[in-house]
Amino acid sequence: MYILGNLSIYFALILSVYAFIVFVLGIKRQDQRLIDSGRGATLAVFILASVSMLLMFIMLGTSQFQFQYVYQYTSSDLPLLYKLSALWAGNAGSLLLWTFFLTMYSAMVAYSFKMKRNPLTPYIVAIMTLNTIFFYLILGFVTKPFVLLDGVPLEGRGLNPMLQDPGMILHPVTIYLGYVGLVVPFAFAIASLILKNMDSFWIKMTRRWTIIAWLFLTLGNVIGGYWAYTELGWGGYWAWDPVENASFMPWLTVTAYLHSVMIQERKNMLKIWNLSLIILSYALTLFGTFLVRSGVLTSVHAFGETNLGAYFLIFMAFMVIFSMYILMSRYHLIKKDTGQFESFFSKESSFLVNNLILVGGTFAVFWGTIFPLVSEAVRGTKVTVGIPFFNTVMSPILLALLFVMAICPLIAWQRSSMKNIRDNFLIPAIISLVIAGLLVVMGIRDAYPVISFGIIAFMVLTHIVEFIRGTKARRKVTQESVPVALYRLLIRSRRRYGGYIVHLGIAIMAFGIVGANFDIERLETLSVGESVILGDYTITYEGLSQRSEGVNDIVFANMKVEKNGKQLGYMQPERMFYLNWEEPSTNVAVRSTLSEDLYIVLSAWESDQRATFKFKINPLVKWIWIGTYVLIIGAVFAIWKGRYGNVVPRYSGPQRKVH
Amino acid sequence: MSKNTKVILAGCAIFLSIIILLVTATPASSGSEISLLEARVNADQYKDRYLTTEGFLQPGSVDWNPDKVELRFTIEDDENNQLQVFHHGVKPDNFSDDVIVIVHGYLKDGLFEAERVQTRCPSVYEGEDPDDYDEEFHRNLLRENKDEE
Known part of the structure; x- marks a missing residue:
């Protein structure tokens, strides 16, 4: 399995390099056989990535602790679902997941029915393959997923308790699907620039891709917020942490892009703007990864300090310079038949305003995120801007x-x-x-x-x-x-x-x-039988109990909740103690209604059963999740593919012999 | 003036106002990261500034009053610069002797009133074995951080 796993990685690396070379050669020599060969290689890379994923899942699912990754992130007592989701608990695995999605998307574009016989396709797939090569270089030489340990440990280290949450199953996957999805419109944009196809074909063609990527980004962010809200126990869902900002920035720019492309489609305006936006969004996904993996900023989510971030920064710089060069060299062509604004009060100008605000907002978040780095470089002291900064700046913008x-x-x-x-x-x-x-x-x-x-x-x-x-x-x-x-x-x-x-x-x-x-927060230590009054609620502490769940022990408090004298039942905030982990984790008790959430955290207790709680009333929070639906x-x-307006955009750009 | 120019001017106005918003908001809501030495020597200079500092939790200094929900403890660095911290709240996770404690808050008359208390241990996120907790390694880690500043 070890051999098979590594073979699947290195063979895929070789094949993706091969695919890139034959695409470039095929385009140069206008040789269809080379292009077809590249297309085949793209499919093969996708199959190899699937094999790597499958092997990883089998390793994790069957707890083969002789593998370093399995040993590091799982233990045999973990529920199967979390064993499997440990695939994206660490660097190597989450990059493998990213690569898998990337190769899947590349294969989908390469064999797309709508893009059949289209001269853009080889260019697009070549650009996507460039990304695949980068990821396989990382997987092959920096963070290897398939590494054997010297011996076979009896037990793994276990998965960080914070990651043992349903959010873990969905949040990383949705974020990655969003991140990777942006490669597709980016590749289309650059490909049509290279081919000097200046109409909106690429925009129409990638509309679905972009909306799906945007939807996944949105979901990833919201699920992350929901996870933080129920698991971390500080009572909020968003903290303007660098990592959160890293996924919020591309969301803002893609939102801007989705609006401004409508102007280009109808009025043939803002072409350069749209191209810049998609390049920016794509670059921000790489920048986000750089922030998360490099450890340059203090963050609660960071993956530990590795030099991985540096590679992402270099790759990002390379891709940005490359795409800026292409953009600049085609500048006169783009400029040629651009539409004009006809009125101050029109949909076009209001879309433009929306775009400027979104991009301005992105800049504000960017500024706040990198401010500690800038101030350290300029003035020598690390000046941090906290949540208040983001709230002051972003509230008027939003x-x-x-x-x-x-x-x-x-x-x-x-x-x-x-x-x-x-x-x-x-x-x-x-x-x-x-x-x-x-x-x-x-x-x-x-x-x-x-x-x-x-x-x-x-x-x-x-x-x-x-x-x-x-x-x-x-x-x-x-x-x-x-x-x-x-x-x-x-x-x-x-x-x-x-x-x-x-x-x-x-x-x-x-x-x-x-x-x-409008949240209300109270920190209170209660003896058994004591009550606290918070808003309309009367909460009585009736004592601590203990139960076990699998190999883990749970200590929970029984809290009787009444509202305006009416009994509402019991809430049980918990602390969970893990066999394989030193620290306990918090399980918040939330009673959620449309008007407000009652939120109780069990923070500490003494030997005489006095316990300290955090009580919060968070009004209207449920609407955030409803709005997401x-x-x-x-x-x-x-x-959705309906009967109406479902026209495949017609390609009218330059033709080539190869497609 | 053409319509395009007008629209561009309006766009610039929007962008400019966002920049102004940024510049005005930055000093008011920013804080500084300082060392324990600075906190001791230049205490006056950092009055009313939102500060972040870190040090080792001094063994035996923790005084936890559950009824008032008040936590007092002392942190120190390698040169024995000490800082007393007061926090209205509970102990964070992993709050044991010699762990690195990060505190955020205000310095008032030599007492640090922390709004937030966190512990740092690199092992938390990369799944290291807690038994491997190496005091020497943590001391070096803190030293490195000091050097960077």
Whole structure:
């Protein structure tokens, strides 16, 4: 197995180098046989990567501790699901997973039905293969997944308890799918630049890829937040940690990209902007990996200090310089037939504003993340910017974004008249002002939440107006009943209404995020029988108990919860003690309702059973997760293959003999 | 002025305001990482500044008052620079003698009022065997960190 595993890695490295060479040669000599050979090699690399993955899963699943990786990250008493998910617990395995996805995507593009006989394909696959080569170099020489130990240990070290959580099964996979997914539009963009194909073919072709990558990035971030919320026990879901920022930055730029490509498709504008955005997004995924793996910044998630990060930085620099060179050398061609803005108040300009805010936000996050490094280089002291910095800077930026989202759908393309604006905005604006006023009457005096809730309401209302307007217009023509008209309206322009549903999801999430700022926190030591009153809740501590789960022991507290005198049952915050791990881990007890979460952490206890708890009330947090579901529905709706508007974009760029 | 120029100007205005936001927010919400020596010698200079510092937990210095939820302890470095820390909260995980403790908070009259207390042990995330905990290695680690500053 050891031999087989290493063979699969090194053979794949050789084959991917071979694939790259024959693609380049085939393009140069215009020889279709070479291209076909490269295509075959791409498929073979994917099969080899699958073999590596399968071997790794078998090793982990059957606890073969003679392998270093299995020994380091698992133990025999671990549930099978966590044994398997330990594949992405360490560097070598998670890079293997990344490589696997990359080769899978390469093979999918190489054999894509829509890209058949398209001269772009060899270029695209060659660029993706360049990435594959890099990853296999790392897997083959830096972090090897298949390493044998000298002896066979009886037991492994076990998986870090923090990673024994359902979040572990989903979070890394979704993040990697998002990261890798961005390679596809990047490769398409660079390939069409090299071929001097200056229309929007590559954008239309990669629309689904990009939305799927974006969806996975979103999911990865939210699942990560949910995991932190339930597992780490500090009561929040987002801490502006460098690693979180690393996956948030590409999310922001891809969001910008998804909007600005619409302008290019319709108006043939912003070409350079779009190209730069996709290059930037791609570079940020590599930069993120550099941040996580290099240990240059203090972070709770970091994978330990290795020189792996440096390799990513070098590769990123190489890819960025390469793509900038291509972009610059084609600059005059891109410039040639670019459209012009026709009005100040148009959909184009509001999209541009949204883009600038998103990119500005990315820059702000970037600035905050690397500030300690910059200040250390410039002034010699490491100046850290913390959560307050990000909150001060990002709150107005994200609010401005929500505001633009509210206005955008109702502004017409090209030119909007004052009348059009009045018709669309008057009612939503008045209702939102009333809502904001009600909030003030209800006793919320801070400016931020009132403005935020007002803007969120405005945005939801303008989107609803858009749905109503479309249905009305359709009914006028077709005389259908309301549900039928609405349904047909939606499925006939999936992209547009899918996007609006995503917006509504974001609004719901924003509602939760603003609400979560009204949290109440109390730290209290209670004797058995004592109660604490928090908000409307009365929580009584009835004592500690112990139970075992497998080989691990769990100490938990029995907490009787009452709200306004009504019994709500028991909550049991836990501390789990592991056989193979020195430190216990926290299992938070959360009672989640639509209006608020009651959140209890068992922090410490004394010999006389007095125990110290952290109590929190986090209002509206559940809406963040609900909003995510809405967002998923919207995104899937937008890319679902329907009967309408499902045209394969036609390639009209330069032709070559090879494809 | 063409429409394009106008739009570009408006775009610049947005970008500029974000930059201004950044520049104004940075000093107010930033903190400094200092060494224990600096905390002892230049205490006045760092008054009202949000600070981060680290040191070894001094054996036997932990005073935990569960009823008030108050934690007091002392950290020290290799040159025996000591710092007393007060924290309204519970002990973090792995809070045992000679572990490296990172504290974030404010320095008031020689007492460090920590808002956050963390422990650092490289073994936590890379799955090292806790039995291998090597005091010498940790001391070197701290020394290296000092040298970098």
